Amino acid sequence: MARDIQERIKKLIIDRRLAPGAPLPTETDLMELLGVSRNSVREALKALQAMGIVEIRHGFGTYVGPMSMAPMTEGLAFRTVAGHYRGEDSLLQLLELREAVETGLIARLAGQVPEAALAELDELVGRMAAEAAEGAVRADTDRAFHAALYRGLGNRLLSEVLDAFWEAFHRVRTDLAGLGADPRVTHRQHAEILAAVRDGDALRAEQAVRSHFDNIRLRLRSSGQK
Amino acid sequence: MARDIQERIKKLIIDRRLAPGAPLPTETDLMELLGVSRNSVREALKALQAMGIVEIRHGFGTYVGPMSMAPMTEGLAFRTVAGHYRGEDSLLQLLELREAVETGLIARLAGQVPEAALAELDELVGRMAAEAAEGAVRADTDRAFHAALYRGLGNRLLSEVLDAFWEAFHRVRTDLAGLGADPRVTHRQHAEILAAVRDGDALRAEQAVRSHFDNIRLRLRSSGQK
DNA sequence: CTAGCTCAGTTGGTTAGAGCAGCTGACTCT
DNA sequence: AGAGTCAGCTGCTCTAACCAACTGAGCTAG
Known part of the structure; x- marks a missing residue:
């Protein structure tokens, strides 16, 4: 009832x-x-x-309500945390979900991003460089980069879903493992992704995204051994 | 509180x-x-x-709870239905979300699917043929095909998310538009996807998936003009 | 006359206690 | 020994009352 x-x-x-x-x-x-x-x-x-x-x-x-993806973020985050504490590699699975989807999408994006969006991405990479020099790249900047990148696909629902994945991963990561990637590496990898996309080199773009996720995974593994 | x-x-x-x-x-x-x-x-x-x-x-x-993706399905379906009735093309967006993600993933899958999974897919395509001869392909069969296909990526979370997208789309579609694709076309397209994946031809597989979604989109547009 | 305050009214938030409804398991009767 | 029954758990629904947050009209002070 x-x-x-x-x-x-x-x-x-x-x-x-x-x-x-x-x-x-x-x-x-x-x-x-x-x-x-x-x-x-x-x-x-x-x-x-x-x-x-x-x-x-x-x-x-x-x-x-706004019918946003917030509840999905919430649910994903909880599921991942609960799984982690029970000894599953749920955080890694979440990361690989993002990797699978994002590497799949980046190829379609290469060479298709309008100039205005590229400029926005340039600005974000610049900000990353500045933040890296000061010690750490802010999470918001990373998030904004990914959001701006996939906004070019022209599907608001898709953007929201990807953003929800990003946020769920980020929240769990900061909760569980001390966050910590080398900020200069982070900056360099994002710059490489942007460059490949600008050049329209789909394979290179995909490789760049994969490297980025490899880097995160490496950090995850090293800090997760407790 | x-x-x-x-x-x-x-x-x-x-x-x-x-x-x-x-x-x-x-x-x-x-x-x-x-x-x-x-x-x-x-x-x-x-x-x-x-x-x-x-x-x-x-x-x-x-x-x-089982921590499944069922709530996400629920939320997505409602969001889509509500948007549709307010004149948005939300159902199309949901379809394109699936298309974007699935075409992105299929390339990684080509040639990487183990023999056992291929056999299962063969069986499902065979069932589609039988059902097509009787009038209509059952929804479950289509769902099982997509599920079996992406199971090969070895990420349970990813599989569940894709399945949730499928179910949300299917529920809204049958609610709003009278479902109806030509069952023989459906069968042929799935057979083509499977063949391309088995051959390890990534480009052809991606094209096959895209055609499949094009077909659904076409049906959607023609029945949605009310 | 206006700016700010106060207070009444509306809306959701929380508590309490009572009785209903579905399920399980032990007990009883055949 | 088996089937039926009943007591006891569990969650479900209702009523009635009061608390807390917000709005807006009206009042007061400047």
Whole structure:
């Protein structure tokens, strides 16, 4: 029955064509509308909130959620942490998921990235160089580079999924292993990826991405032996 | 605070190294353990259930969930349906997400698939032929083909993610557009993919996968004009 | 007249206690 | 020995009350 309530609220969003950010009926209204107690309504909303379908703001109201990939990030991260503590190589699997997908995509991107995006990537690589000189590349910069790179594929859903993978990996990594790659190597590898993509050399681009992931994997293995 | 309860339950799973299927404390126990009311415990559990982190069985108990990708499938499907009804081409985006990822992966697979897996794929293509002769290829068969294909990459997480994409797409497609591809074309295209992979011809394999998706896209467009 | 404050009203958050419903396992009767 | 029953766990739903966050109208001070 609880399942049923969730479905009916979802149906309500669909039927009313509610866009993300649109207000939903109050808990009291939903009570009457669905003919169940407030408690049940709240449990259903909590579940929908966990899936990112609704957004609840205390003292303000309930709204249609952003439908982002945040819940997926959350779930992936937890699954990976839980697996890690039980002796699985879940973090490595997550990294290899990213590697498999990103190396597969980079070839299609080579030579296809518009000038504006290349300029943005140039700026990010420049920032990496500056940050490397000061000791460590900021995580945000790395994330922005990957996001800007695959934005060129022109699929927002794909971009969000890749970003979710990135974030899940990053969160688990900083939680478990002390993060730490040689910032100068990181900078050099990103510069190489960008150069290959700019030249339209698909094979070299793929090799560059693979090297980048090899580097991360190496760091993971060395710090993970505890 | 509700957020806090969820985190503490998650922490409990991590700290106790609980594997999927392991029993969690009862609601009453969690009440005392966390020092909150039964209601709050239940709301937290509902949210965790929605994320697949716990599994609740009425009259039996609460258990650590399978941590599958099912919640992601759920979320993706809803996001796509909601977007579709609001006039977005969300279903097409989901298809292109699959296309981008699968065409990227197939090249790495060409010539690398062990004989046992090829035999399994042969069997599935054979089943497709039989089903096509009877009118329509069963969805399960198509799903099994894609699953068996990418299983060869040796990453369970990756396989689950791809399968989740497949299922989300399939569910939305059958919900929205009347499903319907020419079953003989479907069979032929899968046979071609398998042949190219067996020959180790990466380019041909990629082209075959792309054709397959082109075919689906075409059907989508023609039935989606309502 | 305006800027800022206060307070009432709305909305979600939390608690408490009661009874319902599904499942298991032991106990009993045949 | 086997099948039926019942007691006890478990989670599920409801009601009723109060707490906490936010908004906005109205009031007060400048």
